[in-house]
Amino acid sequence: MTGTSAVPEHVRGLGRVHHVAVVVRDLDASLGFYRDTLGLEVDTVMPIPSDRVTIAFLPIGESKVELVSPTDDTTGVARFLESKGEGFHHVCFEVHDLAETLTRLAIDGVELIDTQPRKGAEGPVAFLHPRSCHGVLVELIEAPGGPAWDALGY
Amino acid sequence: MTGTSAVPEHVRGLGRVHHVAVVVRDLDASLGFYRDTLGLEVDTVMPIPSDRVTIAFLPIGESKVELVSPTDDTTGVARFLESKGEGFHHVCFEVHDLAETLTRLAIDGVELIDTQPRKGAEGPVAFLHPRSCHGVLVELIEAPGGPAWDALGY
Numbered sequence: 001m002t003g004t005s006a007v008p009e010h011v012r013g014l015g016r017v018h019h020v021a022v023v024v025r026d027l028d029a030s031l032g033f034y035r036d037t038l039g040l041e042v043d044t045v046m047p048i049p050s051d052r053v054t055i056a057f058l059p060i061g062e063s064k065v066e067l068v069s070p071t072d073d074t075t076g077v078a079r080f081l082e083s084k085g086e087g088f089h090h091v092c093f094e095v096h097d098l099a100e101t102l103t104r105l106a107i108d109g110v111e112l113i114d115t116q117p118r119k120g121a122e123g124p125v126a127f128l129h130p131r132s133c134h135g136v137l138v139e140l141i142e143a144p145g146g147p148a149w150d151a152l153g154y
Numbered sequence: 155m156t157g158t159s160a161v162p163e164h165v166r167g168l169g170r171v172h173h174v175a176v177v178v179r180d181l182d183a184s185l186g187f188y189r190d191t192l193g194l195e196v197d198t199v200m201p202i203p204s205d206r207v208t209i210a211f212l213p214i215g216e217s218k219v220e221l222v223s224p225t226d227d228t229t230g231v232a233r234f235l236e237s238k239g240e241g242f243h244h245v246c247f248e249v250h251d252l253a254e255t256l257t258r259l260a261i262d263g264v265e266l267i268d269t270q271p272r273k274g275a276e277g278p279v280a281f282l283h284p285r286s287c288h289g290v291l292v293e294l295i296e297a298p299g300g301p302a303w304d305a306l307g308y
Binding site: 037 | 168169171177191192217221240245247288289290
């Protein structure tokens with residue numbers, strides 16, 4: 001881990017599991033389990049037309065379960081669903097300074113899907129490739145008040 | 155959701171994401187990413203001989219990342235690794251009364267892998283079948299002080 005001791009603490013620290021995302025075929029059917037049977041509350045249900053998905057956020061403690069359902073068959077999420085079926089899609093960790101975190105991860109050899117913060121529904125986000133994360137698609141989101149919020153015009 | 159309105163609140167409420175579990179081929183190699191590169195602390199590394207795995211818990215906020223590596227090729231976790239490769243294995247939610255929660259879930263038609271609480275490393279646990287959870291292997295763990303702790307002799 002060459003050089004990590006020189007990395008400022010605020011760049012290293014992960015705050016919390018922001019959400020765990022599950023790809024589902026039918027959002028209403030999945031709410032029948034996660035909301036009605038398991039007993040989670042529903043915070044938000046919203047279409048994300050740019051991503052061709054509809055999502056629901058269900059808070060639990062300081063985290064959320066995100067249900068993601070594709071609205072057509074052209075996207076990566078739709079192909080994931082066709083090839084693998086319903087199930088885990090990604091986990092999202094909160095960081096304090098996303099741009100600096102991405103810089104450090106790139107130096108450490110992590111394969112980045114997004115090399116800089118981009119605008120997500122709940123804040124600046126970036127994805128890391130599962131090849132670098134032992135099979136897990138990892139999303140990072142910047143905590144409210146971080147520098148990328150201003151930079152992306154939230 | 156027939157009858158859920160009659161279910162006591164303490165049976166319904168999920169407290170937090172207790173952990174997200176990732177199956178990995180080599181525990182040390184995966185710590186190279188999750189601890190050394192991503193910056194998570196390591197709380198525990200321990201063999202679970204009865205399950206033929208070695209696990210590591212890495213706290214993040216009120217949750218943990220659990221890394222699970224099989225120690226031989228005879229277990230379900232080992233077969234998971236061989237057939238699907240490294241990646242998400244299960245998510246664990248905390249509940250207040252595990253036995254009552256399982257009873258209610260069974261009434262609601264959820265397929266239970268464990269029909270009653272069993273002794274886990276960190277408290278009483280039970281798994282729900284992914285067929286009932288939209289592709290996700292869900293583990294439930296009882297919060298400290300719950301009735302199954304006494305019943306299982308912690």
